[in-house]
Amino acid sequence: MSDFDVGNRLKTIREESGLSQRELAQRAGVTNGLVSLIERNKTSPSITSLRKILEILGMTLAEFFDSGAPAEPGKFVFRHGELTEINPGRIYRSAGAEALKALSLKRWGKQGQTNLLLLYETYEPGADTGEEAYSHEGEEGGFVIEGEMLLTVGETTELLRAGDAYLFDSRLPHRFRNVAQTRCVIVSAATPPSF
Structure with missing residues (x-):
């Protein structure tokens, strides 16, 4: 997961939500510049800032970083x-x-x-x-x-x-x-x- 592209993931989700960077920033209570820097992978947000942004997008940190691979039914051991x-x-x-x-x-x-x-x-x-x-x-x-x-x-x-x-x-x-x-x-x- 070290190659996880936070910027691209955030940009994709933001665009799918129909929000501009400015709208997202305003609703989340962060600066437009911060959203822009995150999306360009020029800065790493604090966990507090990322949570604020994701809350507006209706997403948890787990969902944001999740690979999307479906879990196997009944699986209870994880190697x-x-x-x-x-x-x-x-x-x-x-x-x-x-x-x-x-x-x-x-x-x-x-x-x-x-x-x-x-x-x-x-x-x-x-x-x-x-x-x-x-x-x-x-x-x-x-x-x-x-x-x-x-x-x-x-x-x-x-x-x-x-x-x-x-x-x-x-x-x-x-x-x-x-x-x-x-x-x-x-x-x-x-x-x-x-x-």
Whole structure:
């Protein structure tokens, strides 16, 4: 999914919706320039900005990044190679590009077929979900399988180590950062699905 063309996808959906860049920007509460830059792949929007834009288009992040391949009826096992990569470099802003390259999010299950989002998250040293904390409807929880993670929820920051878990109201602004020198792996769940 690293070659996913965010700009082209957004432009196609916007045009299918019959909206100009200016109309979409105005309705979403973002600048026309931002929509233009995203569509030309000249900038990566913050997750908050992308959600605002997609909300106007009647679409979730999961639907936006979904490959569209139909799920097999009755399928309940998803092999590693079948997981959908959600390219964080295209949806998060961070202190630098290296922080985004160090983050991998893999989703299993299909959007619209489950009320639960499951992610296999890999944070290499320096990985960060962005300087801007984000929030969304629902609850979020997970287990640290390997390494350490600095988690900020609201005004509180905690260091989690392998074996630790978290669970919080995801309407609170939150941010994940790997400030250690080793990789961190987390298995997480959120409901309702936000990606």
